[in-house]
Amino acid sequence: MFGIPNPFEYLAGKAVGELAADVWTSIMLGIWAAGLWFLRTVLGFVDAILTPDITAAGPAGQVYRTTFWLALALVLILAMAQLGLAAWRRDGADLAQAGIGVAQFVVIFAGWIGYCVMILAAAQGLTRSLMRAMFGVELFAHWEPSEVFIIATEDVTDTLLATVLGFMGMFLWLAAIGFLLVMLTRAGALLVLVATGPIAAAGLASGFSRSWFWKSFRWFHAAAFTPVLVALVLGLGISLTTGIVEGEATGWPRRSARRSPGCS
Numbered sequence: 001m002f003g004i005p006n007p008f009e010y011l012a013g014k015a016v017g018e019l020a021a022d023v024w025t026s027i028m029l030g031i032w033a034a035g036l037w038f039l040r041t042v043l044g045f046v047d048a049i050l051t052p053d054i055t056a057a058g059p060a061g062q063v064y065r066t067t068f069w070l071a072l073a074l075v076l077i078l079a080m081a082q083l084g085l086a087a088w089r090r091d092g093a094d095l096a097q098a099g100i101g102v103a104q105f106v107v108i109f110a111g112w113i114g115y116c117v118m119i120l121a122a123a124q125g126l127t128r129s130l131m132r133a134m135f136g137v138e139l140f141a142h143w144e145p146s147e148v149f150i151i152a153t154e155d156v157t158d159t160l161l162a163t164v165l166g167f168m169g170m171f172l173w174l175a176a177i178g179f180l181l182v183m184l185t186r187a188g189a190l191l192v193l194v195a196t197g198p199i200a201a202a203g204l205a206s207g208f209s210r211s212w213f214w215k216s217f218r219w220f221h222a223a224a225f226t227p228v229l230v231a232l233v234l235g236l237g238i239s240l241t242t243g244i245v246e247g248e249a250t251g252w253p254r255r256s257a258r259r260s261p262g263c264s
Contacts, residue, residue: 021159024159024162024163025159025162027166028162028163028165028166028167028169029162029165029166031165031166031169031170032162032165032166032168032169032172033169034169034173035168035169035170035171035172035173035176036169036172038172038173038176039172039175039176040144041176042176042177042179042180043140043141043143044140044141045180046140046141046179046180046183047139047140047141049183049184049187050124050127050140050183050187050227051120051121051124052187052190052191054113054116054117054120054190054191054194055113055117056113060191060194060195063195064113064195067195067196067198067199068109068198070199071105071109071198071199071201071202072109072202074199074202074203075102075105075201075202075205078101078202078203078205078206078209079098079101079102079205079206081206082094082097082098082101082205082206082207083095083098085207086098094207097205097206097207097210098205098206100204101204101205101206101210102204102205104201104204105198105201105202105204105205108197108198108201108204108213109198109201112194112197112198112201113194116194116197116220116224119220119221119224120190120224123224123225123227123228124227126225126228127227127228127231130228130231130232130235131143131231133235134231134234134235134238134239135235179230182226182230183226183227186223186226186227189219189223190220190223190224193216193219193220193223194220196216197213197216197217197220200212200213200215200216200217201213
């Protein structure tokens with residue numbers, strides 16, 4: 001009425017919308033940067049627990065002495081039970097089972113720790129080879145996840161792109177937590193499986209308990225080669241994702257190959 005501008009029209013105008021978009025973009029980019037930082041931190045911690053010390057001279061040496069004595073006592077009990085069963089049934093197969101089982105136990109008891117150390121060393125070497133071939137580094141801590149993404153955070157001004165990066169950052173948090181839990185569980189499982197391996201092998205002396213060792217044997221190898229599988233899946237996933245982003249994947253046309261109808 002008197003030529004005084006209405007402040008509510010200004011607040012409802014373009015400036016407020018741009019301010020809200022800038023704030024939202026900053027929040028999403030912050031989540032993305034935090035996800036990358038947390039993933040790098042987890043990768044640096046994982047290398048410390050990737051190959052636990054399972055040697056007899058390591059921290060588990062005292063536990064080995066206890067479990068090995070338990071294994072000797074258990075194999076004696078199970079062998080006597082199997083011999084008694086063979087005498088009661090008058091079955092030579094049960095008698096042979098006791099003899100073969102005790103012989104297998106002696107072999108496993110003598111070389112179990114050395115075999116487990118050898119398998120872990122092989123898994124570690126294979127993991128480093130895959131990391132070197134796919135990422136150019138030998139340790140998870142040396143890999144820089146942010147190098148996979150060409151987009152610089154400070155150059156992102158599009159709200160939609162920032163939102164996508166923010167949700168990807170949330171998935172990075174979940175992935176890093178899951179990866180840490182898997183590696184911690186693997187380290188604990190390796191120590192338990194190696195320590196209780198001779199006890200499980202004592203079950204070979206009897207027919208009803210011979211599956212103990214073979215289950216433990218498979219679980220040990222699955223835990224030992226988990227980093228190999230993680231490195232392989234991570235490398236394949238990043239290779240496929242990078243190929244799609246760069247327009248090199250099969251069935252995804254290159255952006256440079258697209259032409260407008262007016263171009264000759």
